[in-house]
Amino acid sequence: MRVRARTIRSTTATTGSLLVLTLLAGCSGAAGPQGPGSAGGGVLTIGMPNGPQANNSNPLLDTSASASLGYRAMIYEPLAVTNSVRPEQDPKPWLAESWEWNADHTEVALTIRSGPTWSDGETFDAADVAFTFEMLMGNDALNMYSLPFEDVAREGDTVTLSFGSPQYVNEFRILDTYIVPEHIWSQVEDPAAFENQEPVGTGPFVLESFTQQAVTLTRRDSYWQDLPAVEELRYTSYNDNNAQTTALANGDCDWSWVFIPNYEQVYVERDAEHNDLWFPTGLSIDALWVNNEVEPFDDPELRRAMSMVIDRAAISEQAEAGLFPALTSPTGLPMPAGETFLSAEYADAGLSVDVEGAQQVLRDAGYQLDGDTLRTPEGDPVTLTLTDPAGWSDYLTALSIIDDNLAAIGIDAKVETQTADAWTNAVNEGEFEATLHWTNGGATPYDMYQHIMDGTLYQPVGEAAPGGNFARFRNDEADRALRDYAEATDEAVRAEALDTLQRVMAEEVPVIPTVARPAGAEYRIESWTGWPDADDPYANPQPTQRGALDIVLQLEPAA
Numbered sequence: 039m040r041v042r043a044r045t046i047r048s049t050t051a052t053t054g055s056l057l058v059l060t061l062l063a064g065c066s067g068a069a070g071p072q073g074p075g076s077a078g079g080g081v082l083t084i085g086m087p088n089g090p091q092a093n094n095s096n097p098l099l100d101t102s103a104s105a106s107l108g109y110r111a112m113i114y115e116p117l118a119v120t121n122s123v124r125p126e127q128d129p130k131p132w133l134a135e136s137w138e139w140n141a142d143h144t145e146v147a148l149t150i151r152s153g154p155t156w157s158d159g160e161t162f163d164a165a166d167v168a169f170t171f172e173m174l175m176g177n178d179a180l181n182m183y184s185l186p187f188e189d190v191a192r193e194g195d196t197v198t199l200s201f202g203s204p205q206y207v208n209e210f211r212i213l214d215t216y217i218v219p220e221h222i223w224s225q226v227e228d229p230a231a232f233e234n235q236e237p238v239g240t241g242p243f244v245l246e247s248f249t250q251q252a253v254t255l256t257r258r259d260s261y262w263q264d265l266p267a268v269e270e271l272r273y274t275s276y277n278d279n280n281a282q283t284t285a286l287a288n289g290d291c292d293w294s295w296v297f298i299p300n301y302e303q304v305y306v307e308r309d310a311e312h313n314d315l316w317f318p319t320g321l322s323i324d325a326l327w328v329n330n331e332v333e334p335f336d337d338p339e340l341r342r343a344m345s346m347v348i349d350r351a352a353i354s355e356q357a358e359a360g361l362f363p364a365l366t367s368p369t370g371l372p373m374p375a376g377e378t379f380l381s382a383e384y385a386d387a388g389l390s391v392d393v394e395g396a397q398q399v400l401r402d403a404g405y406q407l408d409g410d411t412l413r414t415p416e417g418d419p420v421t422l423t424l425t426d427p428a429g430w431s432d433y434l435t436a437l438s439i440i441d442d443n444l445a446a447i448g449i450d451a452k453v454e455t456q457t458a459d460a461w462t463n464a465v466n467e468g469e470f471e472a473t474l475h476w477t478n479g480g481a482t483p484y485d486m487y488q489h490i491m492d493g494t495l496y497q498p499v500g501e502a503a504p505g506g507n508f509a510r511f512r513n514d515e516a517d518r519a520l521r522d523y524a525e526a527t528d529e530a531v532r533a534e535a536l537d538t539l540q541r542v543m544a545e546e547v548p549v550i551p552t553v554a555r556p557a558g559a560e561y562r563i564e565s566w567t568g569w570p571d572a573d574d575p576y577a578n579p580q581p582t583q584r585g586a587l588d589i590v591l592q593l594e595p596a597a
Contacts, residue, residue: 041161041471042069042259042429045514046200049389054407061483062477064320068463070418078509080267080268080269080270080566081268081270081271081272081295082112082268082270082271082272082292082293082441082566082590082593083272083274083275083290083292083324084107084108084109084271084272084273084291084292084293084294084581085108085274085275085276085278085282085286085293085294085296086107086108086273086274086275086282086284086294086581086582087104087275087276087277087279087281087282087295087310088107088275088276088295090104090250090251090275091106091107091251091275092233092236092250093108093233093235093248093250093255094233094234094238095109095113095233095234095235095245095248096229096234097110097113097114097216097218097234097237098174098180098216098218098229098230098240098495099180099230100182101531102233102234103248103275104234104237105254105277105582106515106582107253107273107275107581107582108273108580108581108582108583108586109243109253109255109271109486110216110244110284111241111584111585111586111587112218112239112241112242112243112586112587113157113237113239113241113243113244113245113254113255113527114217114218114219114237114239114240115132115133115154115217115239115240115241116132116133116213116214116215116216116217116240116569116584117132117133117134117137117148117167117212117213117214117215117217117521117586118130118131118132118133118137118213118214118252119132119577119584119585119588120210120213120214120479120481120585120588121364121575121577121578121585122127122319122320122321122479122481122574122585123319123320123375123557123570123575123577123578123579124375124575124576125210125320125321125375125481125482126378128209129213129586130355131151131156132151133151133162133167133169133217134148134149134150134151134152134213135149135150135151135235135244135292136148137148137213139209141527142204142207142525142527143204143205143209143527144197144200144201144202144203144204144205145199145200145201146199146205146209146212147196147197147198147445148167148196148197148199148385149195149196150163150164150167150195150196150197150199151210151262152195153260153262153264153268154240155240155241156219156221156223156239157237157238157239157240157241157244157258157260157483158219158238159260160219160221160238162217162219162240164192164195164196164197165190165192165220165312165414166217166218166219166220167197167217168190168192168197168215169190169218169219169220169223169224170215170216170218170223170457171187171190171197171199172190173218173223173229174187174215175190178229179231180229183208183211185201185205185208185211185212186198186202186203186205187199187201187202188201188202194207196592197571199212199390202316203524203552204524204525204526204527205312205524206523206524206525206532207480207482207484207485207488207523207524209481210480210481211480211556214237214584215514216521216584217240218239219238219239219508221452222238223475224245225421230342233588236597240262241261241263241587242257242258242263242265242266242587242590242591243255243256243257243258243271244258244272245518246255246386250275251274251275252272253272253273253275253276254270254271254272254273255270256269256270256271257269257270257272257565258262258549263591264591266590266591266593266594267593267594268566268590268593271590272290279296279298279471281446282294283295283304283305283460285297285307285437286298286305286313286562287299287304287305287308287313287559288308289309289312289562289564291562292520292561292562292566293559293560293561293562293581294559294560294561294581295558295559295560295580295582296560297357297359297432297579298560299300299431299432299542300343300359301359301560305560309564311564312562312563313560313562314560314561314562314563314569314571315558315560315561316558316561316569316570316571316572316579317361317362317372317556317557317558317559318375318556318558318572318575318578318579319363319372319373319375319480319554319555319556319557320372320375320555320556320578321371321372321376321477321478321479321480321482321483321485321486322372322476322478322485322486322553322554322555323365323372323476323477323478323486323551323552323553323554323555324353324362324474324475324477324551324553324554324555325370325375325474325475325476325477325549325550325551325552326344326348326440326472326473326549326550326552327470327472327473327474327475327508327509327549328341328422328471328472328509328549328550329468329471329472329499329510329511330509330511330512330548331468331498331510332471333414334414334418334420334530335422335471335472337398338545338546338547339400339402339403339404339545340364340403340405341401341546341548341550342396342399342422342547343396343397343399343403343405343447344396344444344449344547344550345368345389345394345547345550345551346391346393346395346396346399346531347391347393347394347396347443347444347446347447348440348443348550348552349393349439350364350365350389350437350495350552350553351426351445353436353439353440353552353553354553356435356439356441357433357435357436358432358553360437361374361554361556361558362553362555363487363553363554363556364389364552364553364554365389365551365552365553365554366389367380367384367387367388367389368384368387368388368389368543368548368551369381369387369540369543369544370486370490370543370551371483372541372554372555375554376483379482379483381537381540381541382538383537383541384540384544387544389551390445391594393431393446393447396447397447399541400412400447403415405420407447407448408448410445410448411448411450412447412448412449413448419450420448420449420450421449421450421451421452422444422449422450422451422452422471422472423451423452423453423454423470423472424440424441424451424453424469424471424473424474425454425455425456425461425464425470425471425472425473426452426453426454426455426456426461426473426474427455427456427457427458427461428456428457429453429458430458433474434453434455435455435535436474436552437474438453441453452510461473463502465508466502466503466504466508467497467499467500467502467503468497468498468499468500468501468508468510469499469500470505473508474552475508476555477489477490477549477555478506479555480485482536482567483536483539484520484523484524484536487516487520487539487543488506488520489492489545490506490507490509490511490543490548490549491507491511491513491516491517491542491548492505492506492507492517492520493507493511493513493514493516493517493540494517495507496510496511496512497510498510509546509548511546511548511549513542513546513548513594514539514566515542515557516539516542518534518535518538518550519535519536519538519539520539522534522535523535523536523539539593557578557579557580557583558579558580559579559580559581562580563596564596565595565596566587566593566594566595567591567594567595567596568592568593569591569593570589570592576588576592577589577592
């Protein structure tokens with residue numbers, strides 16, 4: 039597959055605030071000096087509710103401040119820019135002009151662009167790309183996707199990466215890799231511990247100042263593309279969601295990613311002319327992960343009946359403020375992102391509350407309703423503990439709804455909370471009965487299904503499985519389909535494997551899908567225009583995503 043370069047042009051700068059579904063701890067910070075944008079001409083203000091930040095600008099670590107706030111995307115650049123809200127789109131060439139995979143996706147030849155320079159004036163070239171991947175190949179702590187590198191070779195402006203297994207499902211992750219300068223990083227003894235407090239990248243911005251609460255980036259004039267209209271980026275890390283929401287509503291922040299339960303009243307109506315948001319669905323969902331190794335929930339018929347009584351519309355509206363769409367397909371695929379992948383077998387299938395149908399499924403499987411109590415074929419009452427972290431108000435509201443829903447078929451459920459750390463450990467080790475949790479997402483549904491079903495991630499209860507399959511699901515057919523999808527060189531084979539995964543999801547119900555997990559964002563259009571939206575979904579709108587620079591390059595000053 040040969041991907042040819044497209045014209046890359048940046049029109050203007052970014053202003054806006056992105057909205058998300060997660061409940062983060064945040065840090066209050068001073069906004070910088072006043073200027074345009076919400077702060078003055080040429081200034082874009084960005085906020086996240088992520089709390090005090092350590093001075094770490096390592097772009098290869100997702101735990102660094104540069105990742106937490108998103109400013110690494112303004113300093114460092116990838117080989118190509120991908121669009122997770124429209125995964126069917128081809129990646130946009132960036133530091134790589136083009137790339138070509140061999141037939142079985144075990145080798146990719148990257149043609150590296152000439153012209154970019156590092157912000158310290160040094161020339162960027164293919165040697166920097168080869169060095170970056172060699173560093174990843176030799177450092178497990180930086181190789182976060184465990185890519186099976188076998189070789190990195192360079193000839194002129196071409197860098198060839200070779201892998202020990204097909205990488206079709208990881209193509210976007212490879213192209214998304216941030217490239218770092220060899221002349222600096224080759225002197226670093228431990229790149230995984232490198233704080234990189236004076237970052238040097240090929241992007242259009244450089245780090246001007248850093249505090250625990252506020253980070254300022256300024257535009258450099260030597261950028262290889264058209265200069266963005268944004269001259270200065272001011273990042274603030276607020277103490278919590280409420281502080282971040284207030285900053286957005288008051289116009290002190292242009293762009294963010296924060297969950298706002300009553301967003302219409304609290305945010306939009308404060309300045310309906312300028313306060314906007316967009317929550318496009320990708321290929322990630324929320325689901326009720328029911329522990330398949332806890333009896334009687336090891337019975338797929340019981341899980342299927344439970345799924346049939348879940349009121350997903352209520353979860354969407356009451357728990358997620360209508361921002362996370364209710365899932366409508368038993369395959370778990372969110373729409374419209376999953377539409378092109380949907381199996382013909384399930385094209386007309388839907389999810390709706392069907393208590394009578396669920397009761398019939400249970401009767402056929404030998405369960406009995408004894409008054410208000412569901413009993414197993416062995417006569418034991420069915421009880422269930424639903425668990426999520428204290429303070430995760432959206433998930434806890436959803437669990438309360440699910441609790442009521444399950445009572446309709448006689449399941450005695452109760453909601454309990456834990457600290458976030460205790461919950462994470464319990465989920466990883468399988469020490470739970472049921473919990474709401476998200477799934478991975480990616481360019482195809484593979485990432486979602488692999489996170490849910492992959493038998494290679496299975497660990498017995500009590501042993502950590504942080505990579506996924508928290509519900510301890512085991513199915514040989516699903517494992518073969520996942521392997522076939524990842525290793526296929528033929529699109530028909532991948533389609534057949536995906537059909538199988540959808541059938542397993544619908545029939546075996548390894549998890550109970552609830553709502554789509556959108557890539558949400560809030561942004562203000564008072565000072566800047568050109569944000570991605572439903573009419574022009576050119577990028578994931580979140581300021582912490584790798585495509586955030588593409589947004590900044592598209593923004594133009596409002597008239």
